[in-house]
Amino acid sequence: MIRINCPYCGERDHSEFSYGGDATINYPSLDASEKEWTEAIFFRKNIKGFQFETWHHSNGCRMWLVVERSTVTHEIKSVKPCHPDLQKVVENNK
């Protein structure tokens, strides 16, 4: 029963969102090696505690968000847009 405070829409039920994945992955360039891609795609940390993850407000504003969530309590510490330019806009409008 997670509630996510979308920077564009306000606090909404998690059923409006779709889970993406690990938000800390730096995807390699398209011409990077198979090894680099394997690292980026298949290897994940199994974090106990707060982690950054992407969520898509798929039944809302369609924005991809970085959510800082505790895997233990589901507590959410922060929510911001994935796109760095939009992060700045949201930050400036606060």
Add this chain to the structure above:
Amino acid sequence: MTRRIDNYGKINRDKILSFRWDKKNYKGFEGDTLASALLANNIGIVGRSFKYHRPRGIFSSGVEESGALVTIGSKDRRDPNVRATTQELYNGLEASGQNAFPNVNFDLAGINNYLGRFFAAGFYYKTFMGIPPLEWGKGTAIWMFFEKFIRKAAGMGSASGLPDPDTYEHAHDFCDLIVVGSGPAGVAAAIEAAEKKLDVILVEQDSLIGGNQLAENDFDNSQIKNQLENLGIKIMTRTTAFGLYDNCVVGLLERVTDHISASNVNIPRQRFWTIRAKHIIVGAGAIERHIAFNNNDIPGVMTVNASKHYLNRYGVLTGKRIVIATNNDSVYETAHQLSEAGANVTVLDSRTNFEIETNKSFEIRKGYVPYNINGSKKIDSLDISKSETINKSETINCDQVLLSGGWSPAVHLLSHRGVKPKWDYNNACFLPSDTKENITMVGSSRGLWNKNDCIASGIAGTTDALNRLGISKTNYFFPKPGGWKNPIQPLYEVKYKKSRSKSFVDYQHDVTTDDVRLAHREGFISVEHLKRYTTLGMANDQGKMGNIIGLSLMAELLNKEIPEVGTTVFRPPYTPVSIGALSGRNVGKHFRPLRVTPMHQWNIDHGAKMIEVGLYQRPWYYPKENETLSDSYIREASTVRKTVGICDVTSLGKIAIQGPDSTEFLNRIYSNGFSKLQVGKARYGIMLRDDGIVMDDGTSWRLAENEYFMTTSTGEASKVMSWLEELLQTRWTDLNVNVTSVSEQWAGVSVAGPKSREVLNNCVDDSLVVTNNNLPFMGVTSTFLKGNIPCRIARISFSGELAFEVYVKSDFANTMMDLLWANAKKYDGCLYGLEALGALRVEKGHVTAAELDGRVTIDDAGLSKMASTKKSYIGSAMRKRGVLKNNDREILVGFFPTNLKETFNAGTIVCEKNNIKGQGIGRITSVTYSPELGHWIGLGFVKGGLDKWKDTNLVGADPVRNKQMNLKVVSPHMIDPKGERMYA
């Protein structure tokens, strides 16, 4: 002997209700539960036990009931395993006993009582391992054989098996504070909070507010109710808070019509509430425990508090000659009231040193315990003993035995949040622990036994809530647990060693003290193992009465203290929730959203039979008179190849891609090159996932320098859209591209067949736009249909014929269909559906979701030439990794039956001739009758592909449908492999 007595109870004696129990008519009063009405009619046996089919009576007056489980209603409204103690009586209520044949008074399966050793702890598991002592029939076969008998013998009520005629609904609410339980603590908390201006919801599972005060002779809740209402508190009665979830979410079940006779179709039977509060206060009360001793389940055994409820709330005196067995002070007021009401009462108190004030209207035997009940269908007498050593001392003639082995705070809701309760030695019970979450336990659910302490704890609880919400900073304290004058003396089991008889821990699952000992002997000593092995606490009462007794027995066996043995975790729901309430209105056609195309009605009006594809309703086939599905699709597909056909393709995903970096974007996401696509041209493209597997295929049309129109498959439309958004917002944030879903905005149709150009020619304003020169293969144009309707046309073919896709704004869908259809008819054209579309594409070897199932690479699909070698794109690094480049991968091929008269099905496993087993060497994914070739054909995969198996006879094994046929592997491009027709 149980009977109604005058001058007692809060029932409305002016309102007589008739009801039926086991096919006989009885009467009760408004305000009765089924249990109180049965007791008023002196009905002692209301069920048969789970395994041993022992006669069972009513043990309690509430949700913890583990004996009086009955079936309410009949036919499609038959509701099994209802607790008679919480079922309100209504006029015409129909109820029957369960787990007995022919009835609860005379049950043939009562013989199970004497076959106890076969039904002892772990009997499911042991049956699975073979029947002792010889372990004959070891293995699953014997289990399968016995299972149906065991399930029938050891069962509860049965469901109707019919569709549920009632409706259910989901509802949501929000508040500052939700208070669970309307006893003194809950009410005090709610009032305090409302006075401090909080928005409060008070929840009560009973029909009346008051909690255990409803068992008080002089309690009247009307004043409290007025006060709560005047403070603006929302009171929800007949509503159970069955679970606590993350972020202060409470799941509740409101029973809207279960207490009334007429089923009104306009209101739901039950309502499933999700309430989000800022703070939760739980005042869920405590539950009185029984005591384990020989035959402690004979009808007439009850908790002491239940008897008080029946007397003071329902005006029912539950016995004439009553023995109360206790280890604590809580029973004495009840003893006094029962004797005042006319019963002859004796109290056996296991304690020797204690002081209690009484008026001597009943006898107190200090230092005595019960050890055996005599009688089978009713209590004849009780054997009692001194509590130090259990030896026969005396037999008391009686018709009722009331038990109080102490009280267990209802910590269930807190346990749902993963908070483990802690054992309190002084009060012999588990008490709630503190939690960081905004949940506060008050009243007797935190181990407070007297009313003033409960009220004080309610106010303290609200202060705690206000502090945590940052509204106040006030000091508060909770009263200390307990509150009885004399300490409780732990008493869970009275063991009489000289005679063996069943001594029950968990009434509902027939778990005896011997079962617990057996589990211990066999090594199941962890609480979680004990629970599963014996099924202790796993019935629908979830061990509300018996769990602690089971724990204490295990502690004794292990020579440990109860908290060292542990406690089982309670999980939602607190009391059973019907599946109907969970599904709410999401049933039948409302199970998932329905999507229709803008020409949906037009299709139906023109004879379409529809089929579901994902959420979409799509035309399946358009039968003429008497045509079957196969008659129809074969005719439709032939017509397309011969003249022309029209097919609604609106369900394809459609995405507008705009911005200066659009071309670069497409070039990265598609495996094939897009950098050189000219304006006015479309291209077929394949998208891979990061891991190199095919994600989807579709087309993109270059409408202008920086504008594309993308189509995706129907099934992957929303996934592709999310994927494109993800890439642009998370990975390629420097690209200047905008993606917009326009799936709903455009209606699309495919016009296919040798006459398609002629048909379009007649439909467009300017007939020159569709000539071969102006609109070559894969050409795109934005133009107008007759009537000045703007449209986009691309010369794209899925069928392999000369074909066009035409898109108009959704509002013009019907006009477009009318126009195209009127002209197609002139060429003896047809409307065709998904089945014919499938036949046409299988003939051409075009893949769809059946082939691109998330395991297939671009090479597997035979589309290697679609993988650019001149650029990098999503999946380009990974598509060549390890297993994806093995040479024995399954490659797309076509299949013909060797005997062309034979048929086959999708799902058939392809095997080598003398090696028909396992997963074979391939599989058939799509099949159709080919009108063009005149026999059945299939698409699918085989290890090594066409080159390896071209001239080999293979076998199609279809064990599920009991079929087998010889196959040969052919090129997937089964007709017109050079595509001459498309380019015509």
